Amino acid sequence: MKQLKSLLEESTLKITPQRLAILKELGKKGHASIEEIYENIIEFFPSISLATIYKNITALKDENIISEICIHEKPKFEITKEPHAHFICKKCGKVEDVPLSDLIKEEIEKQYPDSKKELYIYGICKACKDNE
Amino acid sequence: MKQLKSLLEESTLKITPQRLAILKELGKKGHASIEEIYENIIEFFPSISLATIYKNITALKDENIISEICIHEKPKFEITKEPHAHFICKKCGKVEDVPLSDLIKEEIEKQYPDSKKELYIYGICKACKDNE
DNA sequence: TTCTGTGCAAATCTTTTGCATGGCA
DNA sequence: TGCCATGCAAAAGATTTGCACAGAA
DSSP states (O other): HHHHHHHHSEEESHHHHHHHHHHEEEEEEEEOOHHHHHHHHHHHHHOOHHHHHHHHHHHHHHHSSEEOOOSSSEEEEEHHHHHOOOEEETTOOOOOEEEEOHHHHHHHHSSTTTOOOOEEEEEOOOOHHHHH | HHHHHHHHHTOOOOOOOHHHHHHHHHHHSBBBBBHHHHHHHHHHHHTOOHHHHHHHHHHHTTTEEEEEEEESSSSSEEEEEEEOOOEEEEOOOEEEOOOOOOHHHHHHHHHSSSSSSOOEEEEOOOHHTTOO
């Protein structure tokens, strides 16, 4: 919680309860869509507006405090951290962070030097595979 | 053009000028969003409706004739082909197909066996880098 | 006190749906 | 001819904007 506050302190954005609530939600869930953020926050913060969530998501992205990740359904957001890959289950939509092997990192760095990369691996997660 | 027709023939979908136009557009552009498809088609097919594009994109996806690819802006679509990665320029939005090295394929197969994967590499393309 | 952030309501944009008509097989 | 596909208009959903007020620094 204290770290979340410092994310804002290091930016040009002011610290507000709404922003802390959004960051807290993302910290807890790992990845969440606008809708998920809103629905979870409104329970303990009933006066918050959807427009505020949208505005702040944009502001936090611009400051690189959060990142947008890309799944086939809704865009989701996460607190910006070390580059890593995402595994996204095509059935249940669950998102997991994937530690990339050094091999892959090198290989891709070789093909696309000097540029940031993001990797997404779409598949069926264990839980969904077992249910088939 | 003849191949596009056969894509439909092999499916349960009927052959219509609208569907052929959509496939032709995707074949020509490689990747295009709903909006791009609509704007390009309407020039030589003024009576086509946006709703028809939406309905057909859904139908073509369901038949696996086209695939949705995932970029941070709008979803784009392409004619389904061999598994490959996409390089997406974060500045200009250009999408390029990336032939994955066997090394990477093996590596990822090892980590996530028996599941389909899609890889996206976000970076800055050469043209944009030169303009910096 | 100043200026940014919030919340409401309205506007805008995107996507979906229902239905009558048209057109492929 | 029988159905599926189309196109229109309306509905539904998602996102953005303007503005007055509230609250952080």
